[in-house]
Amino acid sequence: MIIDTHAHFYFPELLDNIGEVLDNAQKAGVGKIIIPAVDFRSCDTVLKLVSEHDMLYAALGLHPGDIKELDEKEFYRLEPLLKENKVAGIGETGLDYYWDKTYNDKQKAFFRNHLELASSYSLPVIIHTRDSVSDAIDMTLEYKDKIKAQFHCFSGNTDELNRVLEVDNFYVSYCGNITYKKSDSAVLVENTPVEKMLSETDSPFLAPMPHRGKKNQPAYVVDTIRKIAKIKNTDEQSIIDVMRKSTEIVFPRIFK
Numbered sequence: 545m546i547i548d549t550h551a552h553f554y555f556p557e558l559l560d561n562i563g564e565v566l567d568n569a570q571k572a573g574v575g576k577i578i579i580p581a582v583d584f585r586s587c588d589t590v591l592k593l594v595s596e597h598d599m600l601y602a603a604l605g606l607h608p609g610d611i612k613e614l615d616e617k618e619f620y621r622l623e624p625l626l627k628e629n630k631v632a633g634i635g636e637t638g639l640d641y642y643w644d645k646t647y648n649d650k651q652k653a654f655f656r657n658h659l660e661l662a663s664s665y666s667l668p669v670i671i672h673t674r675d676s677v678s679d680a681i682d683m684t685l686e687y688k689d690k691i692k693a694q695f696h697c698f699s700g701n702t703d704e705l706n707r708v709l710e711v712d713n714f715y716v717s718y719c720g721n722i723t724y725k726k727s728d729s730a731v732l733v734e735n736t737p738v739e740k741m742l743s744e745t746d747s748p749f750l751a752p753m754p755h756r757g758k759k760n761q762p763a764y765v766v767d768t769i770r771k772i773a774k775i776k777n778t779d780e781q782s783i784i785d786v787m788r789k790s791t792e793i794v795f796p797r798i799f800k
């Protein structure tokens with residue numbers, strides 16, 4: 545069974561054809577999908593979706609790109625939501641210095657709040673690190689004994705990758721962009737033991753080849769897995785089996 549650990553189902557591209565998208569996923573061998581929220585509105589949508597569809601699970605959090613206008617006090621509205629059914633993790637949280645560098649301190653404060661909450665609720669954290677991977681690793685390392693972390697859509701350098709791989713509780717995942725011709729992620733994939741990798745799509749973004757340019761969906765995760773298998777010089781099924789085991793370690797609640 546393949547698990548797509550990262551698909552944003554509240555975008556109309558996926559939501560409007562959810563029956564078909566889930567059907568395609570199942571046909572491709574995807575058995576479970578985690579939907580990370582990015583703000584309070586998507587938290588509500590995600591909770592509704594996971595109550596309606598067996599194969600969907602929730603991660604709840606506030607994306608660094610969506611907190612600029614929020615008061616820090618509002619963060620605590622997240623906590624009661626974690627007690628809802630099928631909440632498998634916290635996220636998507638993290639740091640994003642790509643779009644706007646004017647509120648990095650506020651991003652760090654919110655990220656720290658997520659890490660604290662994850663350690664009090666024993667939930668794994670899904671971390672976004674666009675142009676911020678070094679700071680995000682520094683902060684997560686402070687919690688390395690208390691939480692499991694997924695550095696999603698990983699795109700640091702090999703030194704940064706090694707700082708993540710050194711920690712038992714830390715994992716990475718790669719998106720469809722590793723299948724692009726100009727991708728410099730091949731060397732990262734090469735240096736990541738499969739045991740430390742989870743599968744994800746980041747749907748509806750970053751569709752892998754040969755779907756590049758289209759809206760991504762969980763079924764396309766097989767194309768990313770195929771590329772990983774090629775880089776690792778092994779067969780797809782053994783990649784799928786190892787990733788499933790790691791997913792059980794990081795997101796045990798989706799197997800209950």
Ligand SMILES: [Zn+2]
Pocket residue numbers: 550552580636746
């Ligand atoms: Zn995402």
